[in-house]
Amino acid sequence: MMSFYWDSNDALIQSVYYKVPYIELSSMLREKQNHMRPESILVGKKTYRFVSRPYQGKLPIVEKLSNIPLKTIQIFTEISAEVYYLNRLLWCISIGIGVGALLSIIAGYALARRALIPIQKVWEKQQQFVADASHDLRSPLSVVRGQTQILLRHPDHTIEEESAPISAILKETKRMSNMVDGLLLLARGDSHEEVISCTPVRIDVIIKEIAKKMEPIMDYKQLRVQLHVEGSELLMNGDENRLIQLFMILLDNAIKFTQVDGQIDLECIRQGKSVLVTVKDNGVGISEHELPLVFNRFYKGDSSRSRGDHGAGLGLSIARWIVDQHQGTVHISSGVGCGTTVKIRFPVIS
Structure with a gap:
């Protein structure tokens, strides 16, 4: 100085x-x-x-x-040296800001694309859902329209004479009603509007009652049912109506895909702090590549399995929703020609 x-x-x-x-x-x-x-x-x-x-x-x-x-x-x-180093520092900061801005743009673009992936998947599922729902509703509507046209051709016929078309209309109407009810339940579940009412229920009693109610259908289909309930007073917190709906869906599927003289095993046992319910059949089974898809909405699998009895493809989706609402787990194992086993585990009240 x-x-x-x-x-x-x-x-x-x-x-x-x-x-x-x-x-x-x-x-x-x-x-x-x-x-x-x-x-x-x-x-x-x-x-x-x-x-x-x-x-x-x-x-x-x-x-x-x-x-x-x-x-x-x-x-x-x-201050020449200070000015020189300050200029170099400013130059480095400018380059750093430029590189940082470029990296921010690239990272923002990548994160935006990544954030859009679930939105894209939801959009694709929605599109597929609308397409499947439209297709499944079109079939019964076509039947109803066709049978109605047949009725209109003979206005002088009595109800008894036209019982076949009326029966077909009733069947398809019931099918559409079940489909709409299932869709409404799943839609409310997705938006958390459908809330189950949990109270202490005895799941062993529910299993026994369902097995008793299904006996006439089993006899008509020429199927055998083997019931095994281990222990007594298997108490859990749950919605009794939804649990009945769950087991009816599983038994209905087992009956639908089991051949004449087949057997369905229904088991309810306690394992530690949980209760295990097993529904097993020796029917046509499910191929390995179809197993991950069985819970998808409107998924019906190989048409050869249905033996002409086509459902809406919503049953297992509703079943999984009911299991999730009860903090339970569900697992399906199967093989073509080896039958299907569904295991559901619920927490029990100690």
């Missing part, structure tokens, strides 16, 4: 410092004696920082160098 001293005539008091390159600097600073704020000045390739202050008469050694009163003192220092 160095100093310039100026007298009242704006003459620079000479000292050892006032040589080249300071001669050029002094000529530039002469005009800036009234600049009281710190400033920077460029001399050639060097940068200096200076500040000017009025002389206050406290430097007797300097006063001896001039017979004229001192007016201004200027203190300056070279």
